[in-house]
Each structure stands twice: as structure tokens, then as C-alpha cells.
Amino acid sequence: MNRSGEPIRQQPVIVVYFSHADHRYQPLQQIDVRYEVAVAAGTAVRAVERSILWYTEGKGEEDIGVHHFERITAEPAVAVAAAGGAFGDLLPRSPLSYEGMIVKVRWCVRVRLFFEGGRDFVSEHVFEVGDIPAAALADSTSV
Amino acid sequence: MRFPRFFSKKRGHRRTGSEAWGSIGEGLFHAALVAAGLVFGGLLVTGIAVPEWRINHDFRESQGTVVGKGLARRITAAGTTWQPCLRLRFETEAGSREAWAMRGSVASDRNQALSRLGGMELGEKLPCWYDPAAPETVVLARGYKWWMWTLTLLLPGALLAFGGAGLARSLGRWGKSEERRAAGGTLPLERLVSATQAAEKLPAVPSCDDLVNSPGTVLKYRLPISGPESWTLLGFGLFAVLWNTVLVVLAVNAGLDLLGGRIDPLLAVVLVPFALVGVTGIVLFIRELILSTAVGTTQVEISDHPLRPGGRYDVLLAQGGSGTFRDLSLVLEAEEQATFRQGTDTRIERLVVWRSPLESWRDVQVTPGTRFEVRSTLRVPPAAMHSFATEHNAISWRVVVRGRPSRWPGFSRYFPVVVHPAGPAGRQGTAAEARA
Numbered sequence A: 001m002n003r004s005g006e007p008i009r010q011q012p013v014i015v016v017y018f019s020h021a022d023h024r025y026q027p028l029q030q031i032d033v034r035y036e037v038a039v040a041a042g043t044a045v046r047a048v049e050r051s052i053l054w055y056t057e058g059k060g061e062e063d064i065g066v067h068h069f070e071r072i073t074a075e076p077a078v079a080v081a082a083a084g085g086a087f088g089d090l091l092p093r094s095p096l097s098y099e100g101m102i103v104k105v106r107w108c109v110r111v112r113l114f115f116e117g118g119r120d121f122v123s124e125h126v127f128e129v130g131d132i133p134a135a136a137l138a139d140s141t142s143v
Numbered sequence B: 001m002r003f004p005r006f007f008s009k010k011r012g013h014r015r016t017g018s019e020a021w022g023s024i025g026e027g028l029f030h031a032a033l034v035a036a037g038l039v040f041g042g043l044l045v046t047g048i049a050v051p052e053w054r055i056n057h058d059f060r061e062s063q064g065t066v067v068g069k070g071l072a073r074r075i076t077a078a079g080t081t082w083q084p085c086l087r088l089r090f091e092t093e094a095g096s097r098e099a100w101a102m103r104g105s106v107a108s109d110r111n112q113a114l115s116r117l118g119g120m121e122l123g124e125k126l127p128c129w130y131d132p133a134a135p136e137t138v139v140l141a142r143g144y145k146w147w148m149w150t151l152t153l154l155l156p157g158a159l160l161a162f163g164g165a166g167l168a169r170s171l172g173r174w175g176k177s178e179e180r181r182a183a184g185g186t187l188p189l190e191r192l193v194s195a196t197q198a199a200e201k202l203p204a205v206p207s208c209d210d211l212v213n214s215p216g217t218v219l220k221y222r223l224p225i226s227g228p229e230s231w232t233l234l235g236f237g238l239f240a241v242l243w244n245t246v247l248v249v250l251a252v253n254a255g256l257d258l259l260g261g262r263i264d265p266l267l268a269v270v271l272v273p274f275a276l277v278g279v280t281g282i283v284l285f286i287r288e289l290i291l292s293t294a295v296g297t298t299q300v301e302i303s304d305h306p307l308r309p310g311g312r313y314d315v316l317l318a319q320g321g322s323g324t325f326r327d328l329s330l331v332l333e334a335e336e337q338a339t340f341r342q343g344t345d346t347r348i349e350r351l352v353v354w355r356s357p358l359e360s361w362r363d364v365q366v367t368p369g370t371r372f373e374v375r376s377t378l379r380v381p382p383a384a385m386h387s388f389a390t391e392h393n394a395i396s397w398r399v400v401v402r403g404r405p406s407r408w409p410g411f412s413r414y415f416p417v418v419v420h421p422a423g424p425a426g427r428q429g430t431a432a433e434a435r436a
Helices: A075-081 B024-057 B110-117 B146-173 B178-183 B188-197 B228-259 B265-294 B431-435
Strands: A013-018 A030-038 A045-058 A064-072 A084-090 A103-115 A120-129 B009-011 B014-017 B060-076 B079-092 B095-102 B125-131 B134-139 B221-223 B298-302 B312-319 B323-342 B345-366 B372-379 B393-405 B411-417
Touching (some): A030 A045, A045 B178, A064 A075, A103 B393, B024 B146, B060 B110, B079 B125, B298 B393, B312 B393, B345 B372
Antiparallel strands (some): A013 A030, B060 B079, B312 B372, B393 B411
16 A cells, blocks of 8 residues: 555566577567566556567667557457567568667567556567677767 | 656666656647647738738728828837828718828838928828728728738748647657557658668668769779868858848948938948958858868779678779878778757767778879879778668768878868678678679
8 A cells, every 4th residue: 555545556567588598689580579467456458569679779869660560459369468478570681789889779579558547568678689799989089 | 546647767678657648748839839820820810911901802992182191109118100191081982081091101200200291282182992891991002011911821820830730740649659659650760761771671771872873983983072071161151152142232231321421320330340250251261162172182982882791892092182191091980970959959979989990191292183093992890880870860881081281281081881781691791802
């Protein structure tokens, strides 16, 4: 119970298992993931979104590119997908994961649950595409 | 009861919150802009456009006789203004009427307004137009003020367009996740990627179409130059032209005043610093022009394009001009570029994260009419990150030619190249590598 006497709402827990244990893939390779969801009893999920995407991190504004996206809203399928499931796709040739100085490119799997009432919960699991080494400053030159 | 979160929170690999609520503020802001546009537009239409339209369509023509002259005084926060006006007697369908009509423009000086009245004589006949619904309203001129119509349409139109587009975007995003919006192609990035690389299925890799449309004289492609030098020259040129255009307009006005025996002291005072800035602008432009042309043109040709990690490519450097270069070097660089907002400003930060000197030459003698031509080999690092370009982030590769002429300041000239990711069979070279 919280201070106002309401029951504390537990956050869902989503566990994702990658087909490669080291979470490392090469371009044009198949990625398969399996996920399990644990939500508090009585929580009603109205939609589930499963996606494979990349996004940028670093000093600049975030850019995002979705490679695989599926949204499940049909009633019997939602109940199944909200408990767990599997999905996958063939990875594209680009972009590769990159750990730069001010620009970083990250690949991830996201499972997003939409609850009755408008709230949502997303679980993000990062994986690597390619094997580009981390960047270093070149002669400490800033242009 | 829990108050909804307006922004999502990231906790480790989890994010919670409602994006629908997060976009409420944005939607309200744009709705306010639309409302302001409607109100402002309504005021302008009813206060300016409709009366002007009625004068041109509904008002009846008559012949007025000047029976009185006067000045209309208006006291505002900005001061007192005066406008000449005439009392007219004119015939309407309901009989003879008398009313005041404004004539001429508003003046802040009473004597100036009075002098404009001097040309009118009592008893003079003038065409006039009266409002059949209110015959005491009479005007001496008809027509449309184009600038007023432009203003009427422009300001509320801009508010409505900006606010409406933002509101439509907010409604389109309502309740949709970031991934769904991107997958649906509603984010600008999605359009950018699909436009540039859909055919080759290389998402976020910039197109190199513009880099391979110019054949080289020796090698396959001539790389286009892209550097701060050209932009600086263009910037100085534009500034010099625009500033001196304004200066000429002011100077012509001052000259006409002088011919008419008048001197506007304020204009004269303004003209001096304006002329100094204008001359400085021309001098700077000419200096940049001399610097960029005196050194001579630089050309870079390459044996293949786009480049691949681990690939080796022949490069031809051709430097024109005359005189001696203390040194000349060829460098391969990779640069990260991040665009971000800081307050209301959009800033761009650039950082070179890879620099590989290819070759350098000392005491290069270039004679007019001939070029210093030299071949070199460019090797892309096997673990190189490919070129990457999105709306706010980029990783770009370029060949840089740096030189230090003996008589001129040093220069850096940039020749962008595109590095594609390694092919499916692993990192690969090119024909040049095979030959090597």
C-alpha cells in the first residue's frame, strides 16, 4: 500500500531471450527473440507492440529507424502475446551498431504493452549488429 | 487516483508513462496558434478586408461639392496625427446629403497636413462614393490596398498553417508509440531513409549519386569539392551584394534630397557607417576570391565509388596554380556530426574520429599551365564504420587535401566519399585491391 492507501501497482517484468546468447549478430543474419511477460494479476492489456529497431544516442537529437514492427490488438491474440511469445526477422545490411564519440547507433528489441486506461510499458533489450570497434578521438581535433 | 505522467521515464531498459498524455501540451500549443490565427484573421477580415470590399462593390457613385475643409485629429499612445478631410455635399437616392470624407494620408505634423489641404478650393467638384446603407459614410477614393490584403492573409495564414500542421501532427501521433509512428512513415527520418536508400536496401546510408556523376580524366570518378572555402566565399559575396544594394538605395535617396536642396541629417549620419561596412564587405569578398583562386584549383579522382571497409583505391591528386607549396598532403578522415537543440538554437557539433594520412609532399613547385599530378593509394580501415546520415546525426568520410603555399595562407579542401558497409560475404575490396 502507498501513503494514500492505494495498493502499489507492480511494474510488469519482461524477459527477452535472444537466439544468439552473446546478443551479437551480423548484417543479413536472422534474429529471433522469445519473451516472457509477468504482469500483476487483474491487469488488462489492450494491445502489444513488438519491434526490432535502431536508434541514435549521443549529443544529437535521437533518430529512430524501425526494421520490424507488429501490433497485436485482436482480442484472443493480445492475451497470448501479453503473456509471452516469439518474433524475429532478417536484419538489414545497415546501419551497424556503432559506439562513437558524439554519435552512437544502437539496435534493440522492444516489447510494448498498452494497458486499459491509456498507460503503456515498454521493455527495451539492446543487441549488436556487426563488430565495429568503438571510435576514438583523432588527434583531439574538433572541427 | 494517479495523475497521468506527461513524459515517459526511462529506468534502465524500461520506459514507463503515456506518450498520449505527453503530446497534450504540444497539441494545446498548436491549438492555441490555430485559435489565434482565427481570431486575428477574423479581426483583419471584418476590420479591413470587408469594409474595403464593400467600398468597391456596394458604395454608390455621386458627384460631391466641397463645402468645408478641416483636419481630423487622432490622439494615440504614439502621439497626435492629423489627416486632411473635406466636407462634401452630394446627391443620394434619398436626397441631398453632407458628410466629411478623409482625403490624403495621415501626417504627424499639423502644418504638413494643412499644406495638403491648400490645394482644395471650396465649391470644387469631386467624384465620391457613399454607403447606401449609411449615406453619412462617404469616400473619395476606391481600390484595394494590396499590402493590406497580403497582411490580412499572411499573418493569420501563417498562424493557421503552422498551428494546423502541428495540430494535425499531434492528432496523428495521439496514442501511437514511437516505433509505430516510425514504422508508419510519419517521422521525417522514415521518409528520408526511404527516399535515399529504399532501392539499395541500405537504411541510413547516404546516397552517393551526386558523387559518381562526374567522370575523371585519369581515374573513374572526379570527386566534387565541398568545403568551408566555397561557403565562405558565397557568404561574403551575398553579404556584399545585399548590403551594398541597401546602401545604393539610401545613397540615391540622399542624392535626390541634395539635388532638391534638402539634407536629411539622420540619413547622412547613417550613410557613413553603412558605406564603411559596404566597402569592408566588398574588400573581404575580393580577398576571399583572390585566396580561393590564387592558390589554384584542386582536383581529386578516385578509381571506384562507393568505398568499402578494407578496400584499396587509387587516388589522383591534381593541384593547379603557380608558385611553391611548402607542403601538400592527402588525408582520409571520418567525422561525426550531431545536431541538437540548445534552448531555441539549433547547434551542430562535429568531431573527427578517424584521421589517416595517405601521403604528403614537400616543396612542390607548380608552374602556370601545368598541374602537379600525383597518384596515391587510399585504404579504408577494415573495421571502418560505414557512412551514416539521419536527420540529426551523421558519420561522414572525406578525402582532405591540405596545403601551405609559400605566399598564401594554408588551405584545406574537402572531397566527401561514401563508405558502404561490407558486403554479405564479409569485408571486401575492389578491383584496385585485386590488382594490388
